[in-house]
Amino acid sequence: MMLRRVVAMFDERSGASPFVVKTLRYLFPDHWSFLLGEVALYSFLVLVGTGTYLALFFDPSLAHVTYQGVYGPLRGAEMSQAYKSAIDISFAYKGGLLIRQTHHWAADVFVAAIVMHVMRVFFTGAFRKPRELTWVVGMLILVTTLLEGYVGYSMVDDLLSGMGLAIGYGVALSLPVIGGNLALGLWGSPYPGDHTFESRMFIAHVFIFPVIIGLLLGLHLTLVAARHHAQFRRMRRQTNQRLVGVPTFPGQAPRSLGLLFAVAAVLFLLGGLVQINPIWQWGPYEVALGTNGAQPDWYLGWLIGALRLMPGFDVTIGDYTLVPNPFWGGVLFPTIVIGLMLVWPWVERRITGDRRVHNLLDRPRDAPVRTAFGAAFLLWVVLVFFAGSADRLYVFLRISYTSMTWIYRVATFALPLAVFFVVLTICRELQRSDALEADREAAEEEGERALRAASPQPLTPGTERATAERP
Amino acid sequence: MPRAQLARIVALAVLASGLATATAVAQPPVGIVRPDPDKAARMSPLQLGAQLFAGNCSTCHGGSGFGIAPAEGRRGVGDVAGAGPPLRGVGALAADFYLRTGYMPLGKPSEQPQRSRTLLHDNEIKALTAYVASLGKGPPIPSVHPAQGDLGRGRELFTEHCAGCHQVMAQGGVVTGARVPPLQNATPTQVAEAVRIGPYLMPSFSKHQISDAELQDIVRYVQWTKSPSDRGGWGISNLGPFPEGLVTWFIAAVVLVGTCVLIGKRVRS
Numbered sequence: 001m002m003l004r005r006v007v008a009m010f011d012e013r014s015g016a017s018p019f020v021v022k023t024l025r026y027l028f029p030d031h032w033s034f035l036l037g038e039v040a041l042y043s044f045l046v047l048v049g050t051g052t053y054l055a056l057f058f059d060p061s062l063a064h065v066t067y068q069g070v071y072g073p074l075r076g077a078e079m080s081q082a083y084k085s086a087i088d089i090s091f092a093y094k095g096g097l098l099i100r101q102t103h104h105w106a107a108d109v110f111v112a113a114i115v116m117h118v119m120r121v122f123f124t125g126a127f128r129k130p131r132e133l134t135w136v137v138g139m140l141i142l143v144t145t146l147l148e149g150y151v152g153y154s155m156v157d158d159l160l161s162g163m164g165l166a167i168g169y170g171v172a173l174s175l176p177v178i179g180g181n182l183a184l185g186l187w188g189s190p191y192p193g194d195h196t197f198e199s200r201m202f203i204a205h206v207f208i209f210p211v212i213i214g215l216l217l218g219l220h221l222t223l224v225a226a227r228h229h230a231q232f233r234r235m236r237r238q239t240n241q242r243l244v245g246v247p248t249f250p251g252q253a254p255r256s257l258g259l260l261f262a263v264a265a266v267l268f269l270l271g272g273l274v275q276i277n278p279i280w281q282w283g284p285y286e287v288a289l290g291t292n293g294a295q296p297d298w299y300l301g302w303l304i305g306a307l308r309l310m311p312g313f314d315v316t317i318g319d320y321t322l323v324p325n326p327f328w329g330g331v332l333f334p335t336i337v338i339g340l341m342l343v344w345p346w347v348e349r350r351i352t353g354d355r356r357v358h359n360l361l362d363r364p365r366d367a368p369v370r371t372a373f374g375a376a377f378l379l380w381v382v383l384v385f386f387a388g389s390a391d392r393l394y395v396f397l398r399i400s401y402t403s404m405t406w407i408y409r410v411a412t413f414a415l416p417l418a419v420f421f422v423v424l425t426i427c428r429e430l431q432r433s434d435a436l437e438a439d440r441e442a443a444e445e446e447g448e449r450a451l452r453a454a455s456p457q458p459l460t461p462g463t464e465r466a467t468a469e470r471p
Numbered sequence: 472m473p474r475a476q477l478a479r480i481v482a483l484a485v486l487a488s489g490l491a492t493a494t495a496v497a498q499p500p501v502g503i504v505r506p507d508p509d510k511a512a513r514m515s516p517l518q519l520g521a522q523l524f525a526g527n528c529s530t531c532h533g534g535s536g537f538g539i540a541p542a543e544g545r546r547g548v549g550d551v552a553g554a555g556p557p558l559r560g561v562g563a564l565a566a567d568f569y570l571r572t573g574y575m576p577l578g579k580p581s582e583q584p585q586r587s588r589t590l591l592h593d594n595e596i597k598a599l600t601a602y603v604a605s606l607g608k609g610p611p612i613p614s615v616h617p618a619q620g621d622l623g624r625g626r627e628l629f630t631e632h633c634a635g636c637h638q639v640m641a642q643g644g645v646v647t648g649a650r651v652p653p654l655q656n657a658t659p660t661q662v663a664e665a666v667r668i669g670p671y672l673m674p675s676f677s678k679h680q681i682s683d684a685e686l687q688d689i690v691r692y693v694q695w696t697k698s699p700s701d702r703g704g705w706g707i708s709n710l711g712p713f714p715e716g717l718v719t720w721f722i723a724a725v726v727l728v729g730t731c732v733l734i735g736k737r738v739r740s
Contacts, residue, residue, distance in 0.1 A: 032735025292644025298716025
């Protein structure tokens with residue numbers, strides 16, 4: 001009774017009940033791969049939660065201090081206030097290290113979940129009309145996330161972040177014509193920049209990028225809901241017009257809530273048990289310092305790979321370097337990768353001439369060319385990604401570093417090409433055997449039906465074909 | 472169960488190829504030529520050292536440690552002029568380091584010396600070291616007491632002088648022309664020796680650049696990196712983003728996809 005009154009009170013004042021009912025009745029088609037996007041969403045929630053806690057203690061200042069805190073091996077070291085506050089978060093505040101590590105793992109997992117989600121969407125053709133905008137917004141989320149992550153670990157001012165920023169500065173500088181002014185504008189003064197750069201990174205990381213990601217996410221989900229989920233066709237009832245799935249309540253909501261808890265559990269377990277970015281071991285950054293084997297977080301590994309694979313050449317006009325080398329790996333490569341993915345829905349429309357609405361998903365084999373292209377493209381990026389860690393392979397396995405570089409340079413072109421044709425053939429074979437299977441089933445059904453109908457009468461010529469082989 | 476069988480075969484193949492490369496890598500450079508044991512027992516250490524040197528080292532380092540000049544214009548490994556550099560004056564310090572790390576005797580003069588199981592017995596190493604030391608006046612084996620070093624200063628010095636090649640947690644790396652070894656297997660004495668020698672492409676550091684006291688700090692730090700304070704939990708080999716990415720994909724992503732598959736099953740009413 002009481003509850004009813006409260007609900008009525010809210011409804012009278014908001015008029016929300018039609019909307020709420022609609023939400024609760026919204027249908028989710030059943031398939032595990034549809035949950036990958038939710039994993040990303042929940043990682044983002046964990047990121048915002050842990051990030052808020054960290055922002056309370058992180059001090060984005062490059063003021064010089066001498067460390068006198070609890071961590072012995074750093075005592076007496078000169079460092080920036082920013083780095084010191086990150087060390088203090090790790091050692092001096094309650095739960096600080098747990099939250100810091102969980103935040104970092106959540107970032108790594110967030111991007112991984114996005115990548116898996118994008119793969120699902122791509123290989124099932126979910127980006128087709130009427131969902132192209134959802135796809136584009138999703139790609140923008142991915143790009144913003146990469147920047148957000150980069151700025152996040154860069155503002156800590158430890159040895160690795162300093163080296164990463166030096167590379168970032170080089171890449172910014174490499175942009176033809178505008179590079180010099182852009183880099184100066186962002187950094188405030190030539191590398192390592194002035195103290196405003198640190199606070200700029202901070203504002204970008206805790207405000208600008210998260211807000212952009214949040215807004216894009218809202219838009220993404222609104223677009224998904226507006227056109228409803230696409231679905232695999234696993235039952236006759238599922239058609240381009242009719243959606244079959246479980247309602248938000250009581251079907252999907254508990255399941256989704258369970259997933260939220262699972263994601264949070266995995267992230268906090270990692271944060272508590274597995275060490276990530278131990279900045280106290282890297283030490284504070286100074287311009288003259290560096291370490292061998294410095295790497296960015298995994299989701300930027302493909303850029304380092306590209307920078308390393310690219311043979312060293314610049315485009316020069318006389319004495320003037322128009323396009324410095326970092327441009328190829330650091331700007332051109334990601335632009336091609338992201339750009340291709342952005343426009344793919346339209347490219348595919350051009351190729352296939354298919355402008356219809358698609359609410360039914362493809363299985364990868366149903367669109368051999370798309371699947372083959374996707375596999376090849378993925379392999380291309382993954383190979384470049386692995387090239388970025390060739391130095392570690394050299395230390396572990398002693399495979400010569402220069403020969404590895406050359407192997408990668410060849411492999412990044414040859415292997416995707418090979419994979420394209422292999423996957424194409426596999427898909428076509430699968431399609432053929434599917435068609436055969438369908439033919440057989442249809443024939444058997446037809447035969448049985450004929451047998452049933454005709455049992456008292458002699459066989460008619462029309463049914464002989466399907467029943468001839470039956471004993 | 473053809474699928475399980477297939478998986479087992481693949482696993483075996485991977486294991487076998489892994490072992491094959493591992494053994495290929497771990498192969499000792501060459502066998503040791505020794506005087507016969509009865510005679511050896513009657514020799515003085517210096518005599519034994521001379522015998523061993525003649526049998527195992529002189530092909531590269533020359534009959535009495537003068538070194539061997541290269542064929543015209545060619546330079547040996549580590550930019551050393553010749554098949555092997557002269558050993559007069561390198562002292563017990565260098566001999567001790569190169570022999571106890573298993574760097575010497577080298578297999579091929581064109582190869583980077585690598586840490587390997589040394590085939591020489593302890594008394595033979597001592598004899599060879601004494602012999603090499605007797606060739607000319609040179610530095611003795613240093614004595615270091617890592618416990619007396621200052622860890623914080625060691626960290627700073629290591630980051631400044633060594634991390635660019637050896638990685639900040641001494642996990643090794645790559646420089647043009649050389650594999651930089653991780654320092655997990657280096658003893659305190661070997662670290663001190665290496666800094667003064669500068670084996671292969673590593674620069675040598677004089678007492679002006681790194682004083683004996685500072686060297687002790689560095690040694691303390693290198694010792695510490697063998698079991699650093701992994702306050703955050705499992706240290707995943709202190710390499711940073713590389714193993715972190717592996718954990719993200721091979722643990723977190725696998726577990727979460729598994730969760731999705733589990734709870735994404737069709738709900739039956």
